[in-house]
Amino acid sequence: MAEKALINWVRRLAARPRTAVLRGIGDDCAVIGVPSGHEALVTTDFTLEGVHFRREWHPPESVGHRCLARGLSDIAAMGGEPRASFLSLALPSPLPHAWLDRFLEGFLALAQQFNVPLAGGDTAESPGGVLCDIVVLGSVPRGRAIPRSGARPGDAIYVTGTLGESAATLAQLRAGRKLQPRVHSRHFFPTPRIAVGRTLRGRGLASAMIDLSDGLSTDLGHLCEESRVGATVWADRIPGESSRVTLESALHGGEDYELLFTSSRRVPQALAGVKITRIGEITKAASMVLVDASGRRRPLRPAGWEHFRR
Ligand code: ADP
Ligand code: MG
Numbered sequence: 001m002a003e004k005a006l007i008n009w010v011r012r013l014a015a016r017p018r019t020a021v022l023r024g025i026g027d028d029c030a031v032i033g034v035p036s037g038h039e040a041l042v043t044t045d046f047t048l049e050g051v052h053f054r055r056e057w058h059p060p061e062s063v064g065h066r067c068l069a070r071g072l073s074d075i076a077a078m079g080g081e082p083r084a085s086f087l088s089l090a091l092p093s094p095l096p097h098a099w100l101d102r103f104l105e106g107f108l109a110l111a112q113q114f115n116v117p118l119a120g121g122d123t124a125e126s127p128g129g130v131l132c133d134i135v136v137l138g139s140v141p142r143g144r145a146i147p148r149s150g151a152r153p154g155d156a157i158y159v160t161g162t163l164g165e166s167a168a169t170l171a172q173l174r175a176g177r178k179l180q181p182r183v184h185s186r187h188f189f190p191t192p193r194i195a196v197g198r199t200l201r202g203r204g205l206a207s208a209m210i211d212l213s214d215g216l217s218t219d220l221g222h223l224c225e226e227s228r229v230g231a232t233v234w235a236d237r238i239p240g241e242s243s244r245v246t247l248e249s250a251l252h253g254g255e256d257y258e259l260l261f262t263s264s265r266r267v268p269q270a271l272a273g274v275k276i277t278r279i280g281e282i283t284k285a286a287s288m289v290l291v292d293a294s295g296r297r298r299p300l301r302p303a304g305w306e307h308f309r310r
Contacts (some may be wrong), residue, residue: 001097001098003124003168004088005121006100006123007025007123009288010025010104010118010121010168011024011025011026011122013082013104013108014108014111014117014118014119019082019083019084019115019116019117020032020033020083020117020277021032021033021086021117021119022100022245024084024117024118024119024120025118025119025120025121026096028118028141028177028289030084030086030119030120032083032084032116032119032137034083034139035271036138037141037142038140038141038142039139039140039141039142039143039145040137040138040139041075041078041080041137041138041139041140041145042136042137042138043071043074043075043135043136043138044071044134044135044136045067045070045071045074045107045133045134046131046132046133046134047063047066047070047114047131047132047134048129048130048131048132049128049129049130049131050129051307052124053066053100054165054173055099055129055130055132057173058181058188059102059106059181059188060099060100060101060102060103060105060106060107061102061103061105061106061109061181062099062188062189063103063106063130063132064102064104064105064106064107064108064110064300065106065107065109065110065188065189066188066189066190066255067087067103067107067134068085068087068107068111068116068130068133068134068136069110069189069190069191069192069257070111070213070257071085071134071136072110072114072136072192072194073192073193073211073213073257074114074136074238075136075138075188075192075194076192076193076194076196076197076198076259077146077197077209077210077211077259078138078140078145078146078147078197078201078209078222079144079145079146079197079198079200079201079202079206079209080139080140080145080193080197081138081139081140081198082114082115082116082136082137082138082194083116083137083138083139084116084117084118084119084136084137085111085116085117085118085119085134085135085136086118086120086121086123086134086135086136086137087107087118087120087121087132087133087134087135088122088123088132088133088134088135089121089122089124089126089130089131089132089133090123090124090125090126090131090252091123091124091125091126091130091131092125092126092128092129092130093094093125095130096233099130106189114192114194116136116203118282119137121185123176126156126214135278135307140201141201144201144230144295145201145208146197146200146201146208146209146261147208147226148208148209148210148222148223148225148226148227149208149226150208150227150262151207151208151223151224151227151229151262151282152205152207152227152229152262152264152282153282153283153284154227154264155208155262155263155264155276155281155282156261156262156263156264156267156278156279156280156281156282157220157231157233157260157261157262157265157279157280157281157282158237158262158263158276158277158278158279159212159216159238159258159259159260159276159277159279160193160196160258160259160271160274160275160276161193161239161256161257161258161274161275162186162218162239162240162245162250162256162257162275163212163238163239163240163241163245163249163250163251163253164207164240164241164245164246164250164251164253164256164257165184165186165187165240165241165242165244165256166186166187166190166253166254166255166256166257167185167215167249167252167253167254167255167256168242168244168245168246168249169186169187169188169255170187170253170255172176172244174183186293187242187255188256190255190256190257191219191257192211192257193257193258193259193272193274195202195272195273195274196259196271196272196274196276197209197259198272199271200259200261200271203275204265205261205263205265205267206262206263207226207262207263207264208226208227208261208262209223209259209260209261209262210222210223210259210260210261210262210264211257211258211260212254212256212258212259213254213255213256213305214254214258214304214305214306215252215253215254215258215302215303215304215305216233216238216250216251216252216260216304217251217252217288217300217301217302217303217304218252218254218303218304218305218306219260219304220233220260220288220300221288222304223260223262224282224288227262227282228284229283229284229285230282230283230284230285230286230288230289230302231280231281231282231283231287231288231289232281232283232288232289232290232291233279233280233288233290233291233300234249234279234280234291235247235290235291235292235293236292236293237277237278237279237280238250238251238279239275239277239279251290251300251303252303252304253304253306254305255305262282286303287299287300288300
């Protein structure tokens with residue numbers, strides 16, 4: 001399909017009734033309304049074939065879903081509201097049309113679920129695999145974005161949902177297992193925690209927040225670094241989902257897209273229908289410590305996903 005025909009086709013699919021998108025696909029820029037008293041949030045993330053997905057493991061709907069979910073999760077982590085998305089695609093030329101069709105189906109189903117229209121993008125030919133870049137524009141009441149840098153010693157550390165399921169699925173895929181995507185939905189169709197982020201921000205409950213994309217040990221490390229604090233984590237409190245999830249995958253496995261936040265306030269056991277678990281405490285120390293069930297302490301080192309690590 002030629003570029004113009006492809007864009008027209010995407011444009012028809014991306015119809016957007018009554019949203020923040022005042023002008024969408026078809027002009028030089030999109031025009032997006034931001035509610036008065038809000039400021040804009042912008043996030044961008046690559047989804048690259050061979051790095052973030054494999055065509056033989058991930059059905060196209062899952063690739064489209066995960067592409068947008070990464071961006072939505074970043075907006076959730078700031079306590080924001082997603083308003084519009086932009087999708088830049090570089091496609092290798094022998095790509096079957098059905099692949100792109102199903103990719104967009106997965107992308108647009110999630111976009112519709114969160115009322116985030118596809119407002120633009122770019123399309124080019126890729127010399128290699130499928131390359132997708134997602135931009136999500138969101139908004140948050142002025143001055144209310146929840147930063148990574150707000151954690152203070154004595155704050156409790158919480159996570160939403162359960163951890164490690166996505167990494168456990170990835171391990172099975174690596175081992176050559178054929179899996180049902182709808183059964184292993186935590187990996188193939190993760191749910192960004194927009195409603196929890198909004199609730200935490202609205203009730204002023206979180207002092208700092210980050211989404212868990214690279215793994216608990218790595219992302220908690222980012223939050224500690226930005227806040228210039230340390231952390232103690234209780235291994236037996238980390239919520240896993242099933243017998244498939246080891247402590248290692250819950251600690252270091254990526255792509256759960258849950259939220260990790262800190263608070264000095266009383267936090268309910270569930271928010272917006274999602275379980276909230278207290279897993280540790282922010283400390284004055286310069287590093288992170290893991291305490292096991294018998295009280296033994298050991299250093300907790302970031303060991304999640306990292307690009308360019310050899
Ligand atoms: P320009 O050269 O001015 O950037 P393009 O021809 O690249 O314009 O794009 C035309 C319109 O189509 C723009 O509104 C752009 O945002 C949109 N568009 C292009 N590719 C995509 C895509 N993959 N997904 C969504 N919108 C797209
Ligand atoms: Mg362009």
